[in-house]
Amino acid sequence: MHNHESTGIAGESPTIVLLGNANVGKSVIFGLLTGKYVDVSNYPGTTVEISRGILPFSRNGKMVLIDSPGINSLIPRSEDERITRDILLDKRHEGVIQVVDAKNLKRGLFITLQLAEAGIPFIQVLNVYDEAAERGIDVDRKELEKILGVRVIPTVATERRGIPELKQNIHDFRPPSISIKFNEKIENAIREISLLLPETSISKRSLSTMLLSRDESLITKLKENFRDFDLNKVGKVIEDTQKHFKDPMSYVIQQERHVVVNDIYNQCVKNGGGVKSLFRTKLGNLSMHPLWGIPILLFVLYFMYKFVGEFGAGVAVDFMEETVFGKYINPWVAILIDTILPIPIVHDAFVGDYGIITMGLTYAVSIVLPIVSFFFIFFGILEDSGYLPRLTVMSNKIFKKMGLSGKAVLPMVLGLGCDTMATLTVRILETRKERIIATLLLALGIPCSAQLGVVLGMMGGISERALMVVIITVLIQLIIVGYLASKVIPGKSSDFLMELPPIRIPKLSNIFIKTYYRVKWFLIEAVPLFIIGTFS
Template sequence: MNCCDKINIDIPKGAKKIVLAGNPNVGKSVFFNALTGMYVDVSNFPGTTVDVSHGKFGNDVVIDTPGVYGVSSFNDEERVAKDVILYGDIILNVVDALHIERDLFLTLQIMDMGKPMIVALNMMDDIERNGIDLDVKKLSELLGVPVIPTVAVKGKGLEEVKKNIHNAKIGNANPQILEMVKEYIHKVGEQSEALMVVEEDEDILKEYSLTSKGKREEVYRLRREQVDKIVSEIIKKEGKGNTFRYKLGQYMLNPITGIPMLAVSLYVMFKVIGVFVAGDVVGITEGVIMGEHYEPFIRKIASGLLGDNTLLYRVFAGEFGLFTLTPTYMLGLLLPLVIAFYFFMSIMEDSGYLPRIAALVDRVLSFLGMNGRAIIPIILGFGCITMATITTRLLGTRREKIIATALLGLTIPCSAQMGVIAGLIAPLGAKYLMIYSFTILAVFVLTGTLLNKVLPGKSSDLFIDLPPIRMPRLSNVLSKTWTKSWMFIKEATPLFALGALIITILNETNALVAIQDAVQPITVGLLKLPKEAANAFIMGIIRRDFGAAGLTDLSMSASQTVVALIVITLFVPCIASIMILFKERSKKEAIYIWLGSFVTAFLVGGAVAWMII
């Protein structure tokens, strides 16, 4: 069974499988869009959380792969890239010209597979900007495949790539590696799979019941020597690396300058997303457009069709209705936040700043069992936990994804909730702000450290590309923002609709009231709060800011307010996040994370209550 069977890609008879391959951040998405136009589909690769994009180029099928530094089975991204590349008919290898010494390792690995290939030497403008003289013709001769210089974001070279895609050639494989590969071709049938046997790929070895001869390190050494030899022959003039952009990139990595720069960036994001979008924009989209116009319109239609006081009316148009709460939540509240966050993330990604943030915080996050990439879902979590939970897919190992997901659901308040919390805690003074902040931070650090100790396995090291600092292109930023926002809405809407339906059923069967009564002893006895606070916790499951806002109607002292805010922050995430949690993690993992959040919220809240009340 090849990759296309696994992800149900329809390959017409006689069609070629054109596979895009390259390191992270080399611009493959631009080539994919140029080849496929609007004929794009996205499928989840079975057994992983990695999405694979595919579309049509004429009669052929184009398949994108995750950005990887080599073809192997070290993580989900490499495993998916391997499964797609092994069975491709034509490989379009996109190479970052400025980082050619790094990217050629993957190029030579694909050549050793015996795959017809064409190389798009991208970002040639960076080569010129840095004063480097690169001989493209010589590179093509040494590789034995067509090499086309491009500046993809400006459209340069794209037409030439499209014209030459079927002129792909089998390149000059390393003769020493080829000798090792020949020993296994008759056992596995494909040169590409035989290379994976030599390189000790555990999946291929298991599939064919073969044992390793320990040749991987030798193969890697030979390939690296070949890369060094090629680079020495094609680079005529080295750049000095003294440009303003180069220096700015170095400042971003230095903790002395990088941390203040990161703090300023996060502050700007918070003011725009957490204050302007979450407050002003959502006030219009959710409060006015959806609340004052859309929902009354839907209720009027539902009333005429279903009656005012029927079960069907409440299911479709009631307080938690499928056609009222679901669209209001997804389009009125989440969509503006999602768009704003992906807009900022696209800017940071295209400018080259995002990977530098990951490198800057890598050492700190390693103590919590994650590498620097985890800063991305953590930042996103302050906008929307649901969206952030989905982005934990970019982490390399299962244990990292579990740790990040648990920390998101437990300690990170989303922007909607954060606005209500800020409004409640601001009048209490600096003392209570410090108690709240220190408690949440302590839980974050202790939970991450504990999970890092008890979870089996080892977290992945940070291997991340540091592309040149460049000015983001608005068209590319907008395209990424729209694509990712639309994918999020498509993925999250059905799950939230299911959650709304569950809440409606609980409400109709008086189960919500029973739950409120059940938690009152904990609320009053352990947390020393009014029994009505139980209602706020229940509402927090529906929507986190509903829970926080529910505290505003209660008569509580400053100490009780802080305890309530700590519990509502640590309490289980909203129903949409819970649905995504069960989708992204296994049922067992999701239940442990959900119950862990529930128990931790009450235990920590109770401990603080007995200390300050």
Template structure:
């Protein structure tokens, strides 16, 4: 998840920089929060802090810019995240690094430690989650580790602030590691030949030479900025020569040497004493992705989600805000206020049928906000608990049929909260093909929480069968479209290699801060659109455009979908906000103007209908105008087609709903 609350600002030059580096899920962000006093999004899903967070802070009474980098597994970039982190080391003036290590996973942490040692920037190590390691019967000799590596390693439990004082103390005097990894003679020879060709850089020439030997293409730009063409070619020749004496790729050979070296280190400092305690968390982790029990587990999670978001958020909270607060106080007051203003048009603009207060604000605050808010809380809990990657394990095979893999479950679930935000999160997927398919499916069939709240409210009024028909049609259409899209859209999918973090009890404070940041984002992004949408409606109504559009669309809506003419309005405003459109239908249904079949047909159509305007803009921003137009151009007729077919089938077979 991106940290939408933080703004990207250039930190001033001249202030020394501290970088936090480590594998994903080692608690870097918690350490960052401790150092800077600001909390950023801590999330369990790999690749979810693509944007970097930095903050100015006083550490040991000295001013620093602290940079929180995306989690990495190696400094030889294999992903966008890893490239970003490596580039920070390469391009920023880093005075010192704090490496966060998940203590029980020391082996993989050491792989990065060895590379940091090579790079030659002073660093200290936080052996974080020390308590979790201990409960698994693991102990690490921090002193011996410090001694061998030649820098300081401190056991910490960042969430409980344990060991943080010592970490700060070690930061007063960070050391450059003296540890050197030994590589195959042929590799070392290559390094010796390349280093004299390299310019001075912020990281050691040896580490650069190794990155180049490994064929790190992401260094290309940097190379061309700093070296002449001829020298670059020379380096490439050396690389090819060295490569020719190995059957495996050099990147792999180098990694292998590093892993061997870290395994030797591990033998000295790492011990597993006795058996691990069988704790409830790891059992939950197993059940949640068990081929059989994983399904009831998922259903239980969904049920809990529904109870909290659907019943509590969309029911209790909405009732309270809408009926008691807005209908009881806000709107009457506003109307009263406008009694003093004798200008009719202004009065209608604010408190009329399409009024900014009576429609837009009521809508945004009383109906959508409670639903979105409870959704974000529930989503944050899922995210921090480590359940989402396990959900990816459950659905990987289904997603494979749609040209995606299990990782796509994150944007899809997030889409149930807000499709616009989810479209942005599609970035975590590796290939363009996957990103386009997910964007398409989000725009097509994933109802956002606000829309879903309204839809479920309407369905609840009919029958369970109606809910099943709606769900079946929407899911079926998504599977079909996903499958076809995977055949039609060029490109490839990506490998499903996903790390599963341990199940952890989410921290309430973290969820609180995350939810606030997301709600702030919602208020900033969505509420203006609500107002804009209402304005467009208001103006269209005044100019008689609404009536005109209704007339044009009438044959389609009335003839093909079998809906009353009034429903056209819902589809028109549905483009501004999908839930807004659904709510228009809800009003019609409450007024008894729709029968059961009409309700099902109309909500299936509005669920599949074009994305809201915010989502549309986000698609343009992320995928380009061409893709956005293609997607909309496909969805618009397609949604009506499905709705029309459904209408025909339900009527022909006289399905009782």
């Protein structure tokens, strides 16, 4: 099966897939292995598209690493999970690197069992091993390797610990030895369905359990790619088997996996006392509290105003505009142009009152760029600190009124940086109705970084009250439009489930790397528009 359009994967180079739950550090590891930057955030769902990079140290020539979206299961409930499932289904890869959060090992083991059922050779990476140790969670690596039959490598990706070992063993993909035997009725159904299935890059047993779990997207995919696929016969086996169970078979299968996961966990994990940061834990809880979360949010907004609105839009802009451009760049360019091409029309075009340099470049680089840069730094701190997911929890009730879940905070906040990027992330919302409403709100009420830079620059020169008026006006507009849209647009809203990362102290290196690439995007995408504007 080769449906490259659905996954964005093309080419014949051998591939390795980076796979795991959301927010386990896949993107950090991807960057360390490939030397390629992707948007690394402490928030589920920020890998907004399939990223690929070459492994420069691979001994097998041009080996491609694919960073897949975060998942909770290979039986998809969202677009991200469907894409990841299709990546495994569309092409036979050399292997999979499964990244697991060491402190949430059980969650990762559910995917491990599904990879084992699929017959996919893989390496398991136990990331954030240090945070697990802080919580008194001691994972016996050797015992886990013995149980699973694959190589297990502990890492702390943000500190590059364990990455050299991963690079050294990047091709040590082993077929897992762990297996699970389901209820006899389900096993019989698996055998019957397997006889009706075509050969693909994953095992027929895995496909059978997906079909028994009512994976509608898989049925559609098999029908599209295999003319001989007999849906009626498969459907009859599923219906006949379901009659033996009161609960849906997806639930029965998951419960049996749950038993195996608990057994593995109990064999290889020891829970000690651990040393937790009580302050960070309490701060994380308070930031989600319906009462105390509000003053924390107001403090965050106030600090953003001081950092971005006053320092960025005030001190930094004044320095860039008056000193860098006013005293040096603009006068030097004017002298250079008058010396080389002493023609009035050329002088006016470049350094006149509305010139490319004196207006277009000066406005973009000396006024908007400092504000945007400081905003990106601040936004990176919010991402990596773990505050954004907590803001999601706190704002869930408000978003429910607009037909959305708290997850909509992510595209809304990302929209302050780039509306295009934010629109791509609406796919993390589970229903079509939610995605339409979120896209509508982004288009109508969320200013992008360039617009935000202008707003903060203007308001920073007036007062804090002026900024609050703008913020309140935008919020009221969003709430009204969202509420009306939720009444007009048909469909259902999804349930709200959110994996909360711990409150962390952000890594400065990661903040500056992200800021660099986002500023680079601004310079490439936005600055030309300012220059073009000088001709209008």
